[in-house]
Amino acid sequence: MPFPISNAALARALEARGYDEPTPVQLAVLQPEAADRDLLVSAQTGSGKTVAYGLALASTVMGESERLPATVQPLVLVIAPTRELALQVHAELTWLYEPAGGRIVSCVGGMNIRVEQRELQRGCHMVVGTPGRLQDHLQRGYLKLNECEAVVLDEADEMLDLGFKDELEFILKAAPETRRTLLFSATIAREIAALARNYQQNALRIDTVARNQPHADIEYRAIRLVGHELENGLVNLLRMHEARALVFCATRDTVRHLHASLLARGFNAVALSGELSQNERNAALSALRDGRAQVCIATDVAARGLDLPELDLVIHAELPTNKATMLHRSGRTGRAGRKGLSLLLVPASKRRRAELLLGSASITATWEDPPTPEQIRARDQERLLADEQLSLPPGGDELALAQELLARQSPEAIAAALIRLYRARLPEPASVTILPPEAPRRAAPREPTAPYRGEAGTGIWFRAPIGRQDNADPKWLIPLICRQGGVTKQDIGAIRIFDSETKFEIAPETAERFASAIAAQTGAEVALEPSSPPGAGFTRPPRPTGPQAPRKPYGGVDKPPRPFGGKPTEQQRRRVNKAKRAG
Structure with missing residues (x-):
């Protein structure tokens, strides 16, 4: 029309x-x-x-x-x-x-x-x-x-x-x-x-569109990852798709870190954040538009208003805070009738949050694993064999040079050298952990009195080679277990800290997935492994029986501490007097 x-x-x-x-x-x-x-x-x-x-x-x-x-x-x-x-x-x-x-x-x-x-x-x-x-x-x-x-x-x-x-x-x-x-x-x-x-x-x-509906020309995929492998997953996704990509981060620090890391790995990448001058921003966008850069890492604010008509891929390296942010981010691709792809990197511990985010935006996403190095190399081979340069006739002095090469080397040796040159310009794929399929979610949330939580013996036990002598503490042990095993805090049961090791329970329905995740890791922060339940070496102190002396309040101090050097409150005086009468 x-x-x-x-x-x-x-x-x-x-x-x-x-x-x-x-x-x-x-x-x-x-x-x-x-x-x-x-x-x-x-x-x-x-x-x-x-x-x-x-x-x-x-x-x-x-x-x-x-x-x-x-x-x-x-x-x-x-x-x-x-x-x-x-x-x-x-x-x-x-x-x-x-x-x-x-x-x-x-x-x-x-x-x-x-x-x-x-x-x-x-x-x-x-x-x-x-x-x-x-x-x-x-x-x-x-x-x-x-x-x-x-x-x-x-x-x-x-x-x-x-x-x-x-x-x-x-x-x-x-x-x-x-x-x-x-x-x-x-x-x-x-x-x-x-x-x-x-x-x-x-x-x-x-x-012009139905309200609160996602862009029809954008395909959404959620990528399951182990928490500490987000950067590796990003590297493999960029290598697999080899498209002009915009990577979104939540903070300037993350933008700086990812930009430096991708440059070190051999990617042609630029960064956009609020700390850049206008000339630096213009240079970055110019490099992206004319093809000198393939990847742009940006914060939400820095990327507002960007118009990159040939942008094929948007990657959410960190989950958006709400549905509006996700739709704005993803809207950078799929423009002017083109098809676009929006990928969300989802650590196992944040899967529920990602599902709620997608549901609030009425988006149906396909859940996938990150590409493995083997899959990327197979895709590289397909791209090499389909390269249009192989079908072009030789021109200028190319034919004479080709004949001279054939006179010196066999066709197989020349082809092998071509493959090496082709691969040398490509960043190396990263090692990633493929998580087992997630078990079906419970129909109802676990009750606080469920037998698993807080009771030893109902879960599957694992161990970490750190204990009291290493200042082991649940405050940092639980996040570590979640990152390395791809589980959430709710999947962890009892934790027993000994002098030189720590044993902990994992819920039976996620134990197999947890075991596969930690077995596939190399160079992890702490080597987690399956274990037997705590045996005779762990005993709880017996509970005191018989009449007991009344406990003094405030850790045995007769008088309560005075807040900011002032007088004790009326409530504190009543509690002290009551304790004295009982004694």
Whole structure:
């Protein structure tokens, strides 16, 4: 279906860019009922909404003319949450309105404000910027909105998440009340609806997708991993897919660690976090877009507004905090009709959390094991045999060189050398533990009085070669057992700490999986192994029998400690007096 537009200049721009038919959001904003009205639009990331509101603005600023009118002050103001998104919007609107003589200016943080000031003074038709920088220009008098006919809020939900509410209200109050207001957001939350009520008039609500539904072009997979092998699992997934990937982490420290580790392993990787300068961010994104880098490791905030049309893979190295974050992360792939893949790395101890997260987002994920080195090498062989370079005829001096090589070496030796050269450029796969299939979950949670918890003899016993002399303590033993065995705290029963070893119980239904996990490990923090139950060497002290002297409160101290050097409380005095009378 062709674009339902009558403006010849915009039609030429779309044709030059290869736009044959509109996306759902583009078609919706071009319907007759949406013409010259305020719009409240809910659209997924990557749905073509920039071109959508670019086309929707044409009737307001151009009418039936093919050329934009001469003006000094901007006719349109577009507000975006991040520098990257603002610059992408600037680029999209530039090519769309170029045949109409449009002049588009960007105003974003991190750029030279003096250059932006000169651009604004020269006059323009549209301004695209971030909230903070736009407010700065308004306060300095560089930007005037007296002739502004339309304001667009792109990804309004992210702007509110980033704390730009005050800046948005300042900018919207500076624009004429007769303007059009177009508000685009991935989700229409309560705050977005309130913003629309305050600054829109008779807005048309457009939902191009079912609410709270995941992106149909994205496939979700959950990867089961042992807790301490998350990095190895990430390495093998990157090697297996060999796709342009965006890896999400929760903190800057994790971004730095993974970036350094992947570089050391031979990956072409870049990092994005809030501590980078704008030039460093631009260099990283440029490397990713032109193919010099295949992997980008980023935090949620640093990746907001990124537009990487050819991104095929998103990996959640650390689980998202909520469903909105997961959908925003995953929405970086599967854009403009392309298929995308979203992988969640799930340690065994966090499986339940991952299941709740997927359920809250109405996502059905396939649970898989991480690729093994053998599977990766088999995939490498398939890629080598399918490489198009093998089917191309020799050109230039290649034929003469090939004949000289054949005269010196056998075809088998040359082929073997080719294989070695091909493998030398590939990062080495990592060793991973394949967890046994998880046993079915109980229909109801375990009761506090269940016989297994707290009673020795009902579980399967294992041992660790550390004890009291090594300062063994359940506070750090339990997390260690969970990491190495791929179990949760609820699967651990009694713990018995001796002088030189510690014995602990694992629930019968998870013991086999636990045993397989620890047996497959090499170089573990502590060597865990199966064990017999504690024998005669472990005896509990007998309970005292007969009349006993009353215990003194506060560890045998007659008077309670005075809080902060003050007087004892009335309750403390009563307890002391009661203890004295009993004695």
